[in-house]
Amino acid sequence: MNDDAKIKPYTGPAGGWGSVKSVESILAREGRLISGNALLLKQNKPDGFACVSCAWAKPAKPHPFEYCENGAKATAWELTTKRVTPEFFAGHTLSELRTWPDHDLEEAGRLTHPMRYDRATDTYVPVAWDEAFREIGQALKGFDPRQVVLYASGRASLETSYMWALFARLYGTSNLPDSSNMCHESTSVALQESIGVPVGTVILDDFEKTDCILFFGQNVGTNSPRMLHPLQDAAKRGVPIITFNPLKERGLERFTNPQAPTEMLTGSETSISSQYHQLKIGGDIAAIMGLAKILIEADDQARAEGRSPVLDHDFIAEHTHGFEAIAEAARQAQWPELERRSGLRRATLEAAANIYARANAAMGIYGMGLTQHKAGVENVQMLANLLLLRGNIGKPGAGICPVRGHSNVQGQRTVGISEKPELVPLDKLKEQYGFEPPRWKGMTTVEVCKSIIDGEVKAFVALGGNFVRAAPETAALEEAWTRLPLSVQISTKLNRNHLIPGEVTYILPCLGRIEIDEQETGPQAVAVEDSTACIHGSKGVAKPASPDLLSEPRIVAEIAKATLPANDRVPWDEWVADYSRVRDAIEETYPDNFRGFNERMWQPGGFHRPIAARERIWKTKTGKANFIVPKSLEADLGIAENDPDVFQLMTVRSNDQFNTTVYGYHDRFRGMKGTRMVLFMNRSDIARLKLEEGDLVMLTTAVDDGVRRQVSGLRVTPYEIPEGCCASYYPECNLLIPVWHHADKSKVPAAKSIPIRIELLQRRQPEAAE
Ligand SMILES: Nc1nc2c(c(=O)[nH]1)N[C@H]1C(S)=C(S)[C@@H](COP(=O)(O)OP(=O)(O)OC[C@H]3O[C@@H](n4cnc5c(=O)[nH]c(N)nc54)[C@H](O)[C@@H]3O)O[C@H]1N2
Ligand SMILES: Nc1nc2c(c(=O)[nH]1)N[C@H]1C(S)=C(S)[C@@H](COP(=O)(O)OP(=O)(O)OC[C@H]3O[C@@H](n4cnc5c(=O)[nH]c(N)nc54)[C@H](O)[C@@H]3O)O[C@H]1N2
Numbered sequence: 001m002n003d004d005a006k007i008k009p010y011t012g013p014a015g016g017w018g019s020v021k022s023v024e025s026i027l028a029r030e031g032r033l034i035s036g037n038a039l040l041l042k043q044n045k046p047d048g049f050a051c052v053s054c055a056w057a058k059p060a061k062p063h064p065f066e067y068c069e070n071g072a073k074a075t076a077w078e079l080t081t082k083r084v085t086p087e088f089f090a091g092h093t094l095s096e097l098r099t100w101p102d103h104d105l106e107e108a109g110r111l112t113h114p115m116r117y118d119r120a121t122d123t124y125v126p127v128a129w130d131e132a133f134r135e136i137g138q139a140l141k142g143f144d145p146r147q148v149v150l151y152a153s154g155r156a157s158l159e160t161s162y163m164w165a166l167f168a169r170l171y172g173t174s175n176l177p178d179s180s181n182m183c184h185e186s187t188s189v190a191l192q193e194s195i196g197v198p199v200g201t202v203i204l205d206d207f208e209k210t211d212c213i214l215f216f217g218q219n220v221g222t223n224s225p226r227m228l229h230p231l232q233d234a235a236k237r238g239v240p241i242i243t244f245n246p247l248k249e250r251g252l253e254r255f256t257n258p259q260a261p262t263e264m265l266t267g268s269e270t271s272i273s274s275q276y277h278q279l280k281i282g283g284d285i286a287a288i289m290g291l292a293k294i295l296i297e298a299d300d301q302a303r304a305e306g307r308s309p310v311l312d313h314d315f316i317a318e319h320t321h322g323f324e325a326i327a328e329a330a331r332q333a334q335w336p337e338l339e340r341r342s343g344l345r346r347a348t349l350e351a352a353a354n355i356y357a358r359a360n361a362a363m364g365i366y367g368m369g370l371t372q373h374k375a376g377v378e379n380v381q382m383l384a385n386l387l388l389l390r391g392n393i394g395k396p397g398a399g400i401c402p403v404r405g406h407s408n409v410q411g412q413r414t415v416g417i418s419e420k421p422e423l424v425p426l427d428k429l430k431e432q433y434g435f436e437p438p439r440w441k442g443m444t445t446v447e448v449c450k451s452i453i454d455g456e457v458k459a460f461v462a463l464g465g466n467f468v469r470a471a472p473e474t475a476a477l478e479e480a481w482t483r484l485p486l487s488v489q490i491s492t493k494l495n496r497n498h499l500i501p502g503e504v505t506y507i508l509p510c511l512g513r514i515e516i517d518e519q520e521t522g523p524q525a526v527a528v529e530d531s532t533a534c535i536h537g538s539k540g541v542a543k544p545a546s547p548d549l550l551s552e553p554r555i556v557a558e559i560a561k562a563t564l565p566a567n568d569r570v571p572w573d574e575w576v577a578d579y580s581r582v583r584d585a586i587e588e589t590y591p592d593n594f595r596g597f598n599e600r601m602w603q604p605g606g607f608h609r610p611i612a613a614r615e616r617i618w619k620t621k622t623g624k625a626n627f628i629v630p631k632s633l634e635a636d637l638g639i640a641e642n643d644p645d646v647f648q649l650m651t652v653r654s655n656d657q658f659n660t661t662v663y664g665y666h667d668r669f670r671g672m673k674g675t676r677m678v679l680f681m682n683r684s685d686i687a688r689l690k691l692e693e694g695d696l697v698m699l700t701t702a703v704d705d706g707v708r709r710q711v712s713g714l715r716v717t718p719y720e721i722p723e724g725c726c727a728s729y730y731p732e733c734n735l736l737i738p739v740w741h742h743a744d745k746s747k748v749p750a751a752k753s754i755p756i757r758i759e760l761l762q763r764r765q766p767e768a769a770e
């Protein structure tokens, strides 16, 4: 913990002056106060670049400053004037760098030169690009493609992602896990079964037409702050916003728009949530079943009495399958169990159900609070059930809205990065490029972790990300990583994964999306797909961090050329010279989604690819939207059930990080300053365990599989969170997640419900609690 750590409740709104100050301090720290400010004006603009932070939609008529506090931080972080050069590496062994905190690694600046690990000196040494490509290609040729993993973090553009997935299949592997496997894969699996599309159905326009928003398990003020604008507009129109979240999240309570001068001057705030329900971790299925029970029983009664129904029976009859089964499950569910599992009272759920029952068009918004559980898929399907009961899919102002994470994570799946062959038009690829693509199922992230730990993976090539830090089972994974024959990281900044070398290890530094990408035919643009399936162009505007950097498409093409036999139907060099030709190829593979790609990506607001469920076309096995009865009312069955000393731990993000990238040690909205090593607990749990605020504790995972997993030195911090639940930060707590602790159906690590025990390590120091 930093000496100046301070923990005090935060009393301001989300946004506001705190947000402006926070942006200015990071711009100053990264040496970018003046030029960074000018570049921010280009963020999320038709002639500018798409923010590298979250995947929230960009409006067609952007605000003058279409960025948020965290988008601005992400920009400043990428545009930093600091550099990690070959001299930097010469001066620091990996053993030394491993003692640095994550924050300091990335804070060291942008990577400038391709590097290869030298075991004799325990340092990275520079390598020429062509030599690196030749050696990597040579090594890949010698492996069984089934033992090679091509990981992608969700930031790379549609063009790069298409080339990456094509390279994998030409090479002969389906092992294409991406960050989505740790994130919204529960959504992709759940919604495909429920409504026949793997993505959300809501677009920005729907926010203007909705009259009820149900908000589950997403921390909008921190993780998708630009979404506060449509939420604020809706709240101002009087639209009820009903939030279900174990933690009181400031962005869901109050917001002052930092870009509205009068709001800033007068300090006026908008209340966001009209109802805020602090349910138990993993209590969503029970809570939503409770809502469904209230609606279904009220509907039974209304119909028996000849009053107008509560449910949309025309929609149910014409468009859905399985209504009777879900209705019966809801009628059978017992209130004592629903209350115990959700942690909410029946009266509370009635208050929410009353609002929902009156809305003509309602939407359900959610994030990692639903997806990262053992029953993450069932969580999402239960929300879909609730929406279907009143016909809330496929009409204006209604729909389901998973808030995606990385800025192109949804798009990567659209253009073929998937370990599931059935989701990719393999016959089309075969015809287009004249080869036989592999048809076997590739590994997900957790399967990759297991295989690395078991020593079965020969090579791991990463298109961005920080896999060892983001994945579960950190200790075993790091240890096994050192035996990987080949580890290649395509990256912009130094991170933990670079410090865990395999037998042969390369860092290949690339341009970021904000930088000008000059190729043979001139500066290139790329495209990304946001959370609402809207695709738009992005042009780099900043001078590259180093003349030695290559673009991601170029790096992918060079690795492919060095690995694969020549195939004149795959014009790697022509694609790199002119990315619009990659877009032509994407259009040829996916004509329905990408018709007129090169022109339409520059339309104001971009273009929406068609989402069948929006049109009430159901591409499911039954040909209808499916009500799906959850197997249990508990999202994390068996955890912390019978032992009061076992707690459910959720691992969340602070307002000063982007995933494993730690910008700083503050979490303004949660009142934390100077430390991330905290454990948020309910006051009565603190008292019951005879702990005190400021005590340092150790957490151990409460499972019995012969592995000891622990994190030490977390500071006990009282917080508004239900009893039996606690919260701490990701990635520090990833050490606690067993690799087998994941969503049953989607394999997303269950990072929001880790069973743990808490032990006192050290009594509070008198000054620590000030
Ligand atoms: N600034 C910033 N922006 C980001 C990111 C970042 O790290 N920093 N990461 C990006 C990425 S990749 C992603 S996926 C998104 C993540 O954005 P979020 O989905 O907001 O992810 P988390 O921070 O993990 O927070 C999850 C929320 O779920 C709540 N929660 C936990 N358990 C439960 C539960 O059982 N039920 C319910 N109802 N709620 C629960 C938590 O209290 C918390 O508010 O953000 C993206 N945007
Ligand atoms: N316990 C716990 N674990 C979690 C989660 C959780 O909530 N709790 N969340 C999960 C989720 S939702 C996600 S999405 C994953 C995130 O997992 P990842 O996507 O693997 O991790 P990031 O931290 O986003 O990756 C950061 C690194 O990406 C590189 N990078 C940044 N920009 C670029 C670029 O433009 N190009 C390239 N090539 N590289 C770039 C930088 O080197 C940086 O160090 O973590 C998951 N892990």
Ligand SMILES: [Mo]
Residues within 6 Å of the ligand: 179, 182, 183, 184, 404, 405, 406
């Ligand atoms: Mo994510």
